[in-house]
Amino acid sequence: MSDGTVTEQLDAPPPVSAELRAKILADPNVAKVAAELEMSLDEYVNTVGYYMNNPGVEPGFLVVS
Numbered sequence: 001m002s003d004g005t006v007t008e009q010l011d012a013p014p015p016v017s018a019e020l021r022a023k024i025l026a027d028p029n030v031a032k033v034a035a036e037l038e039m040s041l042d043e044y045v046n047t048v049g050y051y052m053n054n055p056g057v058e059p060g061f062l063v064v065s
Helices: 016-027 028-037 043-055
Strands: none
Touching: 016 028, 028 043
């Protein structure tokens, strides 16, 4: 049964504007977090930007055992 929640699956986050990219990259921890998550800096910035632009979308996650 569905609770009405819409889940969006992205193969890759869409590119963000240059202005938003600069704002995200202003945080000195961004490159470190991207590296710890084993993501390219570009992919991480676009992912963060996607969620900043879409505050109602909740990130999905997988539990692996």
